[in-house]
Structure formats: structure tokens, C-alpha cells
Amino acid sequence: MDAERLAVNLPGLSLKNPIMPASGCFAFGKEFGALYDLDQLGAIVLKSVTRESRFGNPTPRVTETASGMLNAIGLQNPGVDRLVAEVLPELARRHRAPIIANVAGSTFEDYVYVAERLSASGFVSALELNISCPNVKAGGLQFGTDPEIAARLTEKVKAVSAVPVYVKLSPNVTDIVAVAKAVEEAGADGLSMINTLVGMRIDVKTMRPVLANATGGLSGPAIKPIAIRMIYEVSQKVKLPIIGMGGIRTADDVIEFLLAGASAVAVGTANFVDPFAMPAIIKALPEKLDALNVRRVTELIGRSWKPCGTA
């Protein structure tokens, strides 16, 4: 088989295939690394890290919904200094797959501090800026809903980062294209989209919210059509490569995201349903390409809207 068939090259990321975990669904790699070789993946994407360590929200933190789940973990993480000192060296030593670190914060200074530390650590190939966490009061969502603030943050982080910066967009906005354009102008190297949608469940017996945090981020197949639509819109208006995510479970889902305009994809909730979901998708992809008479995955990118005969 042509080893290059699944390969995708993005700023800072030489991906042997377009499949990677979605931030927050994969911790810092160790747990899934006990199940399979993470070097099968295109990249390893880490859970959000903040300046200080965080415990996160009270439990219950997750609940199932129709074709999806709500989570309100609350950015639990050991803090960037411990991540860099204790977690990253081991992860980088064990794996060759590029590592993407996800940066969260509640002030400009926090983001800049975390981004600078991660970039300088030498362990990560790219940063993903979480400006869209819906689950903490000052968790960055305010940075992701206002195009001007998103742009200013992108600029500040770009100024201290030696590695490419992907900005993770929130779907909880009226005009996602406006945010995408703003961060593109501010120097972002790529986008990842979409983060979860804010949702809620109420227990009809107790008559109280199911999640301790009341609201949570909706993920899973339920949000896939929204992700597809947003990537379809954004990819036609900006030149940045897009890492797509939102309810991907199968190789067909991956192809759908690429057709919409994503250059690579991240798998989140599906890892909880089938812990071997990503290796299974990677294995299934070549046959799907054969069936479509497509030689390389890159030929699929944006094909749903590109004029016929162009690639």
C-alpha cells in the first residue's frame, strides 16, 4: 500500500494519516497508550492545560443524551509547569507521532504564559488554542465569541510561540465565519472546529439539572451535521487548514469532514464508545478511498464545494 496515501501535511504537522484524538477525550495519552500504539495516529492531542493546576467541576460531570453526551469536566489538569516537567518528556520519549498541546486560560496573560512554556519545551509540534470551553466561568469561551478578542488573543499567542498555532473555534456563536476570518488575519496557522455546543439536561424525577455544573458541552454524533455545515462555510471563506471534529465515529464520517473542507480530523466521544475507534477508522480508510476511486485523502479536501475537476 502507498504509505503516503493517507498522509497530510499541515503547518508544523507531518501527519501520516488525518486521524487524531480530540482534546479532552484522551487525557495525556497514557491511558489509551496502554491499549494500542499511539504512533498509529496522525497526531496525539493533549487535554487542555492551564497556568495553574485545576481540580475542575463537582460530579456528576457527564451524562448521555440522544446520540450524544454532555460533559462539564471543568478543565481539570495538572498545570503547565507540571505537564512540561513530568508528563511531556515521557510522552515524547515513547512516541514519534507529533504532539499537539491544547492551551486554555481565563486571561490574556494566562494564555500567553502557557503557550510560551509549551512552545519553549520543545516537546510539542503545534498548539491548539482553546477559546471555546463552555464549562468554566472564565474558561475562554468569552475569547471565542467575540472576533476582535479572539484576534487579539491569537496575535499575542503567536508572538510568543515558535510552533504553529491552531485556534479551536466555538460553535456557540452567531457567525463563526467572522471569528474564523478574524483569527486568520491575526496570524493563526490553522483552525480546529468545532468545540462542543452548550447544552443541558434536567432530571425529571429530582427536577434538578443532571450535571453538577447545570450546563455542559454537547458532543457526539448529535452535533456532526452542525460541524459539517460550519466547516463547509468556513473553509470556503478562509485559507487556513481546518482540523475537523464533532461526532466522528467511522471512516465514512472522516470522508464527510474532508469533503466539507477539513484537512484532518479529531475523534472524541467515539473513543469512549469504542476505545479502539481510531485504529479501526485508520484501518478502514484505504478501502473507502478505493471504493471512491480516490488515491490520496488530500484529494477529498473541500471537494463538496470545489468546482468539478479541481483539487
Added chain:
Amino acid sequence: MMRVERMTVVANRSIARNIFELTVTGELARRVQAPGQFVHIRPEAAGTLLRRPISICRVDGDQKRLTVVFRAEGSGTKALAACRVGDALDVFGPLGNGFPTDRLASGAHALIVGGGIGVPPLYELSKRLAARGVAVMHVLGFRSACDVFYEDAFSALGPTWIATEDGSRGFKGRVTDVIAGEGLRYDAMFACGPRPMLQALAAMRGDKPLFLSLEERMGCALGACFACVVRVKDDETGTAYRKICADGPIFEAGEVVF
């Protein structure tokens, strides 16, 4: 080592009100290491998305069989209750640490306390402790007579007291009433059940070790999603935690805040 396997249903029956005993066969059963471990089952027929964490009630490695006992409550567990012999079931496991069985010497006394749907994992525990020569006693609490299960199975291993909230079977009252009322003496206590019950047991254990099994809503059950964390006792940093799925579900009282 944990694995995902399509196991085959070999038995499924109702044993009390809304309580089902489901036995499946497959290689995974050989991998169960300790009582109190759990499996993460995907009830595909329900059309639901996530798996359901259910503790292992008994295991026979030689026969490659494991049994879970659960309450049919939501759509997922109702679909499991409807499973028929021969059906394939998507099972991930075994998961979690399990109860320690080597902390008591032969001849020591173990008090095993269960409440409602917390009772099942205690059966395999009691069997293994009894096999090591530990004298096992059981105090099992249920809501009402029609909710009681496994009374005979536990009685075959050691003295067993049943408590029901309405007094329709055994003692009227709570498991703690039985322990105090009967003046039960023990070298270590093992418990699984609702948190108020576990809290009451922790308060009455004195200087004896108490191993308890905690429950929480889970996502991955692998330690990657941080859904099921508990705080660590006397933690000055404010951010120390244990994951119930991966560090637990069994903890020694005093280790975590519950």
C-alpha cells in the same frame, strides 16, 4: 489486561424486582483479577451511545464465564435485561482495581456490607475471602422484601443478616442498625452501596480498615476523560484527585472524600 470483546450471553434472568442476573462467556472472563472490578457494557439494542459500567458479581475463569447483576432502570440497562441466550454483547474490561483479598489472614473476621444494587460485587469478594479461610459475615440492606436477592448464596458462605427499610424481610431498619444491634465484631469491613450508607459505615468503623466501592457516572472508564474523580482527603493543594474508574472503584476509607 483489558480488552473489548463480543461476549455471548449464556443466561439472563430476573432475580428480584427489576434486578437481573446476566451471565456471558468469553476470553475476557479469564482476565478478571480481583473481586470488585467492573465491565463497561455497550447495550447496542438500546440505540444508546455510551457504555454502562457494571460491577462483576461472579467470575469463573476456567469456564470463561462472568456474571453481572444490575437494576433495569434506564433504556440501556432495560436493553441488557432483554438480552437472550446466544446474543452477542460488546463488553470492555475488566476495569478498575478491585478489593484486596490478601489483607486478612486465615481465621480473621470480615464484615461484608452491601446496600441494594451495591450487593453484587461483594459476592465474588466473599467467595474469595472464604476460600482463603477468612470467616465472612454479611449484612445486606434492601428497600423491601421483593428487592432482596442472593440471600441463599451469601448464607452458604457465612452468617448473613438481611435488613429492609420497611421490615418486610429480616430486620427493619438499616445495615448500621444490624451491625450495632448484633454487636458484630470484625477485623476488616468491605462495603458497596449508596454513599450515605458508606458514610455511616466509615463513621462507625473505629480503627478497623474499611474498603469501599464508589460509584459515579463514567465516560471512558479508562481514566482518560476525568468524569469520575473524587477528592483526596486532607489535600492541601486543593487539586489532588483519584479517578474512580482507574484508581478505584475500591478505596480504603480515609483515602478519599465521598
